[in-house]
Every structure is written in C-alpha cells, then in structure tokens.
Amino acid sequence: MEKNIQRNGLINLLALLGVGVAGFAVARQAGSQAGQIAAAFIAFGVLVAFISWFQMRLEERERLEKLELEEMARSKASSTLFEGRESELLPAQRAREQFQRFFVPIFTTILFISQVVVVFFLWRWLASAPVVISAGSSLVALALFGLLALVLFILGRFSVTIARLEDNRLLRPSAGYMLLGAYLCAAVALGIGLIKAEFPMADLYVARGICVLLGIVAVETLLTLILEIYRPRVKGKVGRPLYESRLVGHARRPAKVHVPVDCRRVRWGVVEPRVFEVGRKHAPTRVEIVVEDVLLSLSRHEVGARTRQDRHPGANRRWRRRCASPLRT
Numbered sequence: 267m268e269k270n271i272q273r274n275g276l277i278n279l280l281a282l283l284g285v286g287v288a289g290f291a292v293a294r295q296a297g298s299q300a301g302q303i304a305a306a307f308i309a310f311g312v313l314v315a316f317i318s319w320f321q322m323r324l325e326e327r328e329r330l331e332k333l334e335l336e337e338m339a340r341s342k343a344s345s346t347l348f349e350g351r352e353s354e355l356l357p358a359q360r361a362r363e364q365f366q367r368f369f370v371p372i373f374t375t376i377l378f379i380s381q382v383v384v385v386f387f388l389w390r391w392l393a394s395a396p397v398v399i400s401a402g403s404s405l406v407a408l409a410l411f412g413l414l415a416l417v418l419f420i421l422g423r424f425s426v427t428i429a430r431l432e433d434n435r436l437l438r439p440s441a442g443y444m445l446l447g448a449y450l451c452a453a454v455a456l457g458i459g460l461i462k463a464e465f466p467m468a469d470l471y472v473a474r475g476i477c478v479l480l481g482i483v484a485v486e487t488l489l490t491l492i493l494e495i496y497r498p499r500v501k502g503k504v505g506r507p508l509y510e511s512r513l514v515g516h517a518r519r520p521a522k523v524h525v526p527v528d529c530r531r532v533r534w535g536v537v538e539p540r541v542f543e544v545g546r547k548h549a550p551t552r553v554e555i556v557v558e559d560v561l562l563s564l565s566r567h568e569v570g571a572r573t574r575q576d577r578h579p580g581a582n583r584r585w586r587r588r589c590a591s592p593l594r595t
Contacts, residue, residue, distance in 0.1 A: 271434050272326060274425055275319040278440035281421050282312045285414050285447060293454070296407035297399045300457050300472035303388055304450040307480055310381065311443030314509050317373055318436045321507070324365055325436070327358040374491060374509045381484035388477050397470050399461055408458045415451035418444050439510040446517040450476060486513050 286308040293301025335356070399407075422444030429437035453472050460468035487509075494508055 271428065271432060271437055272319070272322050274428055275315065275322050275437055275440060277421065278425055278437075278444055279312065279315040279319050281418065282308055282315050282440070282443060282447065285418055285451070286312055289411065289414055289451065289454075292403075292407050292410050296403040296458070298407055298454060298458060298469055299392060299395060299397065300454045300469045300476060301407065301411065303392075303473050303476045303480075304447070304454050306384055306388065307450060307476060308443070308447045310377065310480075310483075311440070311447060313373075313377065314443055315440035317370070317509060318439050318507065321362075321365065321370075322436050324358065324362040328356070328362050331356055331358040370508050371491070371494070374487065377509060378484055378487040378491065381480060381487060385477060385481045385484060388480075389474075392470065392473055392477065397466065399458065399469060404458055404462060408455050408462070411451045411455040411458070415448045415455065418448035418451065422448055435504070435506055435510075438515065439507060442511070442514040442517050446514050449517060483511055483513055486511055 286305050289301055289308065290305035293299075293305060422441055425437055425441035425444060428434070429441055453476070454469075457469040457472035490508065490511075497505070
C-alpha cells in the first residue's frame with residue numbers, strides 16, 4: 267500500500283507539472299493573464315508535490331529498514347550483535363530526520379520568498395499589461411482550461427480519498443493543490459467565457475483574484491514558519507508537514523455539518539420540516555450550513571419557549587397560526 271501511495275504522489279506531481287505547462291502555453295497563446303497567473307500558482311503546487319513525494323520515499327526507506335532490522339534481530343545470535351547499536355544501523359531514519367529538521371524549513375522559507383516575489387512582480391505586470399485576448403484562440407483556451415479543470419478535479423478527488431482512507435499526511439498537500447488548481451482552471455475558463463459574452467475586464471478581475479489568493483497563501487506560509495518556532499515538540503507524535511497550506515487544504519475538505527433530525531425540525535410556529543427539506547435540495551452546501559446553524563440556535567431556545575408557553579398558554583397563539591397558515595398544503 268505504501269508503494270501505491272508513492273505512485274499516487276508521483277501521479278500528482280506529473281499531473282500538476284503537465285497541467286501547469288499546458289495551461290501556461292495555452293494562456294500565453296490566447297493572451298489570458300488569468301491563465302498565466304494560474305499556471306504560476308500551479309507551479310508552487312509542483313514544488314510542494316515534489317517535496318512531499320521525496321519525503322514519502324524517505325519514510326518508505328525507513329520503514330523497510332526497520333523491518334529488515336527486526337528480521338535480523340529475531341535470532342539469538344544477532345540480537346546481542348545489534349543491541350545498543352540500533353542508531354548506527356538506521357541510516358535511512360537519520361536521513362529522514364535530517365531532511366525533516368533542516369531541509370523542510372529551508373524549503374518552506376524559500377517557498378515563502380518566492381511567493382512574495384512572484385506576487386509583487388505579477389501585480390505590477392497586471393497594472394501595466396494590456397488586456398488583449400485573441401479572438402481565434404479564446405474558444406480553444408476555454409475548452410482546454412475546462413478539460414484541465416476536469417482532469418485535476420478527478421485526480422484530486424481520488425488522491426483526497428486515498429489520503430483519508432490511508433491517513434497519509436504526505437499525500438494531502440499535493441491533493442489540495444490539485445483540487446485548487448482545478449478550481450483555478452475553471453475560474454480562468456469562466457473569465458474567458460465572460461469575455462466572449464462582452465465583459466472585457468473579466469479576465470483581468472480573475473487574474474487579480476488569483477494574485478490576491480497567492481498573496482494570502484504567502485502570508486499563511488510566513489505565519490506557519492513563525493508558529494513552528496514555538497510549537498511544542500512531543501516525542502513520538504508526527505505533525506503535519508510544514509509546507510502544507512491550511513488554506514489550500516480547504517479545497518479538499520467538503521463542508522459537511524451533521525445535525526440531529528430533532529434539531530432540524532424547529533416547530534413553534536416558525537419553521538416547518540418540509541421548508542428545510544426543500545431548501546436542502548435546492549440550496550448550496552454553504553448556504554445549508556448557515557441555515558442549519560440558524561436552526562440549531564433556534565432549537566436551543568425551543569425548551570425555554572415551551573416553558574414560557576406553559577406559563578402563558580394563550581400567548582402568541584395568533585402569531586403561530588399566522589406563521590403556520592402559508593405553509594399548509
């Protein structure tokens with residue numbers, strides 16, 4: 267299974283690399299600024315995917331080394347031979363520890379500096395570059411960016427599922443960048459489509475939005491580096507990778523709220539159950555979260571409301587009839 271996870275990490279790396287190169291070439295040919303900035307964003311995902319894949323290989327070598335040492339230490343003759351020299355017999359473990367201790371913070375620092383420099387120069391480029399999209403290549407770019415978004419989304423969802431089932435922390439960063447890259451490619455395709463619908467500044471607005479998003483990721487990387495200094499180290503506890511962005515990770519976590527059935531059915535003359543069911547079928551997921559939070563807050567006060575009704579049985583009866591009457595079928 268570890269080899270399958272390594273293969274998935276390599277597939278993520280190659281997919282991000284291919285989509286980044288193809289997206290930049292298509293955006294350059296069509297003159298899409300948003301497509302070129304999205305390719306720059308995906309380039310950082312390629313770097314993160316490469317580091318995570320390389321760390322997977324180091325941890326796999328360490329695991330095989332420990333299995334080999336345990337197999338050799340099972341016999342009585344070799345058990346005394348290897349006693350007290352386990353640290354000398356585990357070069358893969360030392361390599362992984364040194365990589366995680368020294369190289370990962372250095373790489374994350376370089377990643378932060380690169381993000382800041384890229385955001386600075388891209389923002390200045392957007393302020394001076396003219397918005398010119400080739401009419402002949404716009405439809406081709408629209409179709410190809412839509413195809414790239416579909417490919418990244420399928421592969422990204424598969425990687426997210428594997429990472430969740432296997433509880434592998436090193437597969438999550440590349441999976442998050444794949445899903446975010448899919449959303450960025452879809453946004454670029456939407457911007458090109460809006461230009462065809464006579465909204466000439468749509469591609470520029472999408473490009474600035476992607477640039478702002480990259481700047482926010484850079485700020486998050488800086489905060490992660492600062493907080494890593496004060497993070498308590500617990501022996502035996504494996505933390506999340508330093509280069510993993512929590513903001514990018516939100517792209518791979520669907521918003522789900524599990525609410526008990528009794529909490530959803532808030533009566534007291536205000537909300538009927540079928541109203542919530544109709545809204546659940548037609549409303550987006552995040553709107554549903556807001557609705558469920560409101561219903562939860564109302565349900566917390568339901569007991570107190572019933573107590574008031576017990577003390578005053580005739581109070582608010584007319585208001586309840588008035589609120590319930592439009593909902594009757």
